[in-house]
Amino acid sequence: MTGTASRRTVLSAALAAAAGAGGAAPSAAQGAAAAARTVDNHFWATQGDWSRGATAGVRLVTGTRPGVAIGSSVRRTTYRDPHTGRTSPWECGSWTSPSHRPGAPATEIVVSWNAHTPAGTWMQVELTGIYSDGGAMPWYVMGRWASGDGDIRRTSVDGQGDGRTSVSTDTLSVDAPASGLRIASYRLRLTVFRTPGTTRTPTVWRVGAMASAVPDRFTVPASAPGLVRELKVPRYSQNIHIGRYPQYDNGGEAWCSPTSSQMIIEYWGRRPTAQDLAWVDPAYTDPQVCHAARHTYDHQYEGCGNWPFNAAYAATYRGMNGVVTRLQSLTELESLVRAGIPAITSQSFLKGELTGAGYGTAGHLMTVIGFTAAGDVIANDPASPSNPAVRRVYRRREWENIWLRTKRRNAAGKVVSGTGGVCCLYWPESPTSAQRGALAALGVH
Missing domain, CATH: 2.60.120.260 (Galactose-binding domain-like)
Incomplete structure (x- = not known):
């Protein structure tokens, strides 16, 4: 289920440490302006x-x-x-x-x-x-x-x-x-x-x-729930592909990135053709996930978790766009879901830090598809034993913190990087006005 973090530096920064080296404390207005420019x-x-x-x-x-x-x-x-x-x-x-x-x-x-x-x-x-x-x-x-x-x-x-x-x-x-x-x-x-x-x-x-340039942080402020909506995104488990095509990052066990990408590609009504999938063993279910793994695989990294390669793969489908970005708050993610845009998010956490996950990971991707009336996060988590089990509801405060923090302690107590709000966004060539506005608010055009 590990996707990216264990073999490379995850996006993180040390502005907080640098700011603490001296100088006057910033005003509230200056602090807000700085946060807006991270x-x-x-x-x-x-x-x-x-x-x-x-x-x-x-x-x-x-x-x-x-x-x-x-x-x-x-x-x-x-x-x-x-x-x-x-x-x-x-x-x-x-x-x-x-x-x-x-x-x-x-x-x-x-x-x-x-x-x-x-x-x-x-x-x-x-x-x-x-x-x-x-x-x-x-x-x-x-x-x-x-x-x-x-x-x-x-x-x-x-x-x-x-x-x-x-x-x-x-x-x-x-x-x-x-x-x-x-x-x-x-x-x-x-x-x-x-x-x-x-x-x-x-x-x-x-x-x-x-x-x-996101400040170092072990915790982030809690946000207030602002949306109740669930998008109908297909559910695919990476774990049913364990052992398949091990030349692509050890098979399905490590396919969280392409599995998440495939879910959103199909949410937008695109999928590979029968000719595209002709190379996949016909006995395999969900051959499109195998196809996504092969076509996102980075031969140097020896994995399918290269973020730009996943975005580029999504954009090979008719009329699709894909970018890698990071969000600064769960509120920004709510604005995307409100407009009908799901997001692939990257997070790392200890077993027990995310109630209901049942695992810990140095880096894992899942697809956020909505929010409950209590504000909890609805995610299609590919680290699930079956396709029906992919839909999960995670506690808002727990999920928010493991996604947005840039520092955390691993099982050995060592300080390591957190993922800091990284996500992939895919959307069609002709989005709705609401979708265009939600993307533009993030500087994505």
């Missing part, structure tokens, strides 16, 4: 957005889903896939974003993208930035991705760092946030690849990032 979402997705970037060998795509695709004046390169050992030639072009300055300097950044990568194509996303002291960050690879696995193996890249920041799977983090160092601005670079001599091309219609 998360910054910024995405390039409109025709105007794409036109403001720098292009080299790519063209702008117009229409209902503007984006970038390979154009003329491409350059040639080679890529050695570390997971297959193959070195292959490719034609490629690139698009580089303007610099974006988050509302407050960040300690962590997670990039998301949505794209179509037909056979014979793939893409890479990189990030660079400027530190709060004026120093320059190197270009970091934030993902090499294709929807399939016939040309390259989708992968994160380990071992990236400059002694000030480093990349852990899908998260760029300041190594010592208590020092006061922050990321003041960043740029993204897309590189799109195709088989030489063909006219194939990836098309990227969304790229951006969530930059955050």
